[in-house]
Amino acid sequence: MAIAEQEQAPLELESGEDQVTERPLGAFTRPSGGGGWRSWLFTVDHKKIGIMYGAAGLLFFVIGGIYALFMRLQLSRPGNSILSAETYNQVFTMHGVVMIFLAAIPLGAAFSNYLIPLQIGARDVAFPRLNAFSFWVFLGGGLFLLTSMFIGGWWENAPDGGWFAYSPNTGVLFSPSKGIDFFAIGLQITGIASLVGAINLIVTVLNMRSPGMTLMKMPVLTWMLFIVQLLLLFAMPVISVALFLLTFDRLFDANFFNVSQGADPLLWQHLFWIFGHPEVYILILPSFGVISEIIPTFSRKPIFGYPFMVFSGIAIGFMGWGVWAHHMFASGIGPVAVAAFSVSTMFIAVPTGVKILNWLATMWGGRIRFTTPMLYATSVVAMFTIGGLSGVTHSLAAADTQQTDTYYIVAHFHYVIFGGIILGFFGGFYFWWPKMFGYFLSEKIGKMSFWVMVIGFNLTFGPMHILGLQGMSRRIQTYSSGQGFDFWNIIATIGAFLIAVATAMFIANIIISRRAHRAGKTPDPGPDPWDARSLEWMTASPVPEHNFDEQIVVERQDEFWHRKWGKDETGRVVRRATSEEVAHDGSNTNVHLPSPSYWPLIAALGLPIIGYGLIYNLWLCVVGGLFVLGGLYGWVFEPVDDPNADGHHHDEGHETPDAPQAEEANEDSSEEVSVD
Amino acid sequence: MTETATAQTSNDHSEDHVSTLGVSNDKLGMWVFLGSDCLLFGGLISTYMLYKDRIGPDDLGPEEMFDIPFTSVSSFVLLMSSLTVVLAITALRRNDIRRSRIWLLATAILGAVFVGGQVYEFTVFYREGLGYTTNLFGTSFFTLTGFHGVHVSVGIIMLMSMYIQSMRGKLTANQEEKLEIIGLYWHFVDVVWIVIFTIVYLFPQ
């Protein structure tokens, strides 16, 4: 129990800059926060974790994009041989897995982590260390998956079964490389991250709202993210079961998908899509939430039909559980099931349509400012509608059996995933960037990159509708000329590179804008650069570590807006106060904050080690298990708040003045006597 | 000693902050997790139900393997451990540390007896020729009950950690919530066994 004892170490060690590196493992004191990389590595601050989620998500987005570029290069002309068939299988699988599990989910998690506590007026999430744990587990799982590219040979062991890994193709017999093992275990690990994060954020939304913030006063974004967390909570165990079955099949010769023993490969499809369809809404709802914040702000009108927005979100959340088999129309599930799922799929278009109409009605008659975030938000409405409509064509089982496994499907889900999710997230980046980092992203570069991206996106995926209806199969490494595929394929490849250019412009924008701001060439955004509505704009930019200087008491929906604006005697809306007058300036340093901790990182580190152990050598599992156990034990016996800390928040770099007192208190508490 | 008290109470982070619903974050977190675990066991039970009869005519199936009297006893043991953990919690709430420790240990032992029974059951099955890879019944049965056994074992580890804490004099009445949360987990595992026992073992095959 040395661990428990050590948490009581005296405080002088804490405030020193170098104590972290000097102390041996297991006997180190708690990290004090401090500055530099350590403040990120051991942080439990939801904002830093949110930013790390965003950075990791963007990184994986770029990696997944590079895979896509290689695929497009391969398909740019008939009979190409840039990628071999085996490599192509691995590349499209990795593209799907990375984009969905390592880019889209964590980008949603970035917005959830950063914005939920701010929008409900909380200091932090309910379990700050669990939050750090979920991020590190996600990152570990993601890197674990990526290492499959080069462990045991360059592109030898990457997963090659498609992102949905249909059995029995994923059995050892048909996929003898270790790729599917990496797939199953890697997703299991990132699944743990999502589940833990979901539990954390659900408790946060339910139990950490500031006074007066009833559920029906929460911003639409928080509502959508809350629904997403509930979907994650209930969908993740289902994919866990499926992945466990697959892992046991491959590693321990179980029979779950062993057809020769009478197993039914459809079991995988059912379990996967019971998770997979809610997953679609897990991906899209954060983006819906983001644009539900952007559109009212730049239309200078409250969101049209707030309760309808909320309830259509809830309806999507529920109905999302009843449509999974529309992914399986071609698998022979029987006419009754096909008919039932066909109808339920048509129905789910209704709440989504409600949302589209509400965004349009919000813009209707508003004083619209077409800033970069607004451009992105409006493009989501347009592009998602196209993707949604092609989705409705899939709900007709007769049509779907023609379209399935063609590029028409690829076109459809890229219109919803790229056009709906990624464009929305880019809008969110431009919108919240000043809040997160304290400087504007350049509007000029932003608008340019927006147009390049939207044009590139439509050039890439628009032609795929045509290709698909012409009969070009997806997941095929190449095609022969003379089938009418050549022209549209080269167009799609050009479009893909335009998307890459636009992404590069976004990254360049970050660097250029940051430099310009450092050089004093661009104005400070202030707390509320867009004249926005929700609580996160009611504090300084970038948000101070303690979020708000004092507890906010909420009386209305869009509280911040109502504090700034009111009606005069004639009923005209007039400004009552400036944003700076209403917003907190972040000067309060007397706020109690949870202390940083090593344990989440240590516990999270164990999981990829266990993963490698399962694949290569079971002894490694013991090592990984020790990391997890040790991390969890250290965690449980470490108080949430450092008893050594003086209970006050200090901004980075401050010394702790009253160390000796705190030391005394700790010697006492270690001597605590039992009543027995 | 007054400062000790402050240090102790500040451990309970959730109490310092707003609690919209007036409940503890930790407890709500455990309930949220249990809600999600329903889907995990739902998936495993469905898999078992789908596969249990997909065996050859001469294969070992549930009918031949199950020893109902034996499993009934171990089910009863697990059921009673739910009672002992409640008694440990209420004793701790009354600040009756001694009795709380006894019940805590009793719960862990009952849990260990259950897991031991399961290990015994598995070995008997294995000796009779039903291995993990033998047929679909074996695969899905061992996976389902194995997952439950792992859950019970995790519970035992948590209970024993509490017990070791108590040997070091660290079990006090303000730990009650922690014990209650472990108790919730324990009861949930028991409830899952109630379902598994009925559906897997007792339903006519």
Add this chain to the structure above:
Amino acid sequence: MATTEQLAESPGDNVSWVKEDWIYIKTAIILAVFTGIEVFTYFESVHQAPDWLLVLTLSFLMVIKFFLVAAIFMHLRDDNAVFTKMMVLGMCIAWPVYFVMAFAFGFLPDWNPILKVLFLFVPPSITGFWLGYSFKGGTGSHH
């Protein structure tokens, strides 16, 4: 469960803890009896009964045991409604989802489709409505 009066009682009193915890002991006895009845269905004479009757009886007992543990041991009976809601939400999703999957695999082939739909949606709906009706203030603001 524990009121302030109960907390004030002396720790070592043997009679008092049995009295206070009697509700739990009683529940455990009921659970044990139900388990006994369940196991009894296994024996030859009873086992001859038609399968549907056995399944119905066993399911009924299982549900009662489930609810007893949840309501009394896990004290959902007198704890905040949000706990019950989270748990029930999980079960209300699990029920139709996994049974739809089972039906797709040909579970209960003799049942009429309408009966299957009722089976899928009536239990979670009743539970959901009952919850919404009986705990109104559950997710509102506490302040």
